[in-house]
Amino acid sequence: MSATPEIEALRVSPYRDGGAPMTGEELIAANPYRPWPARITSIQTLTEHEKLFEFRFIDENIRNAFHHQPGQFVELSLFGVGEAPISISSSPSKSGFIELCVRRAGEFTQRLHEMQCGDIVGIRGPYGRPFPFEMMKGHDVLLVAGGLGIAPLRSLINNIHDERSEFGKVTIIYGSRSPQEVMFRDQFEMWRHRKDFDLYLTVDHPDDGWDGEVGLVTKPFQHLEVDPDRTFGAVCGPPVMYKFVVQEMRNKGISYDRIYMSFERHMKCGMGKCGHCQIGHQYCCIDGPVFNYWEAKNIQGSM
Ligand SMILES: Cc1cc2nc3c(=O)[nH]c(=O)nc-3n(C[C@H](O)[C@H](O)[C@H](O)COP(=O)(O)OP(=O)(O)OC[C@H]3O[C@@H](n4cnc5c(N)ncnc54)[C@H](O)[C@@H]3O)c2cc1C
Structure with missing residues (x-):
């Protein structure tokens, strides 16, 4: 499937003051709210309610610069539908793609389940504290x-x-x-x-x-x-x-x-700004989602 002009526009890599193009790492850091276009490259039906999706970033710089650790999540956006936090299910030892395992729960996940290989989504992240x-x-x-x-x-x-x-x-x-x-x-x-x-x-x-x-x-x-x-x-x-x-x-x-x-909590920004995922004095999105039991015990209402 060829990219639309809007997607093509998103592919343009900004330049540094000196004129050299930014690296993928610099692009991600320059605006952490920005979702990067990624193509669905594989879909596997796991059960009646869950599918495993493989995504590859369209921009090669982003593809090479995107590194995660086990336990981190991304904010996945479907254009015209919305955004949701989803854990990364693939290992960091496999590069070039990420896999997300998604359960059909409501409107957003239903729309994702209807998508096909070649369709384009937005992904920003990775966010959160991983397993040690x-x-x-x-x-x-x-x-x-x-x-x-x-x-x-x-x-x-x-x-x-x-x-x-x-x-x-x-x-x-x-x-x-x-x-x-x-x-x-x-x-x-x-x-x-x-x-x-x-x-x-x-x-x-x-x-x-x-x-x-x-x-x-x-x-x-x-x-x-x-x-x-x-x-x-x-x-x-x-x-x-x-x-x-x-x-x-x-x-x-x-x-x-x-x-x-x-821990999973309802969250929006994924970056400790909006407060949707606050538990006691902690933000699940940046202080977690991975906590040790000692920390979890001390977060009011979490256990
Ligand atoms: C850090 C994190 C990681 C996540 N990882 C995954 C994942 O790997 N795979 C996956 O399928 N889902 C994951 N989720 C949950 C996913 O974000 C929600 O299922 C999704 O936002 C639901 O959107 P919806 O519009 O389809 O359903 P909605 O209509 O918004 O909700 C449908 C049902 O799901 C419940 N729900 C919505 N959001 C959450 C949430 N954050 N946690 C628990 N229940 C929720 C609602 O209470 C409701 O009962 C994760 C959530 C967080 C916070």
Whole structure:
């Protein structure tokens, strides 16, 4: 699909005072509110309600300059519809594109689900505080995702996968309501076949073909052997899940400041200006969305 004149206009790279064109990094920094045009290059249907979209920035400078870390999000805009925060689901170790896993929830996400490969959207970011990937190196990592929480955690899991030798034991627990709602089945099969990932898939309501665990996402904790002095926890899922998963991690002896969780709050600007995502004295968009349990406990009304 060829770009419209409006899109072409957005592609023009401004110049510095001296006349040299700005680098991609300079362009992004010059106006962090500006969405950059990106093309949908792949769409994968994951479940009845979720699709995985791959986007590539049209401007090569932006494409090369855009770097994120696991746990960060972008503001995705659909022209004439609006803007929404969406976690980046792909690993930073894969460059040139980003993947967003989106659940159909209301008007915005419905319109995205109707789009086709070649369609153009706007993306600004990346925003927010990521998971402490570098700090996790040299340690065991216990990752727990519920439902759509697998979207941001997938970025972290794939990043760990690509630098596997830097980490100790890696355990992944992923819970869904039913087998039909399990996302990224092919990736789970790949991780399952690797001997260096301990994987637990669990559903609340199994069907006849289900051969994984049955029960809440906390159930596999019964089998887990955790060395608390060398383990980081990472949790992402529906709000109700955090309290119970964190309690299980605490029962295993993992310390408050090594349990990380990602919070979703309604947000607009993504840059700590509008106040929509304020929880107590913190802005979820810049102080989070990833907080450790110690911080989360001290944010009024968050846990
Ligand atoms: C940091 C962050 C990361 C996110 N990452 C993802 C992601 O990876 N994939 C994804 O599908 N969605 C993600 N969301 C949620 C996404 O932004 C909303 O689903 C989207 O804005 C809904 O827009 P809509 O117009 O389709 O639905 P609306 O009509 O606005 O809402 C439909 C339903 O979704 C609920 N909803 C709306 N916004 C949020 C929100 N921010 N958090 C929780 N519930 C919400 C509403 O309360 C309502 O029940 C994220 C939100 C945040 C803050």
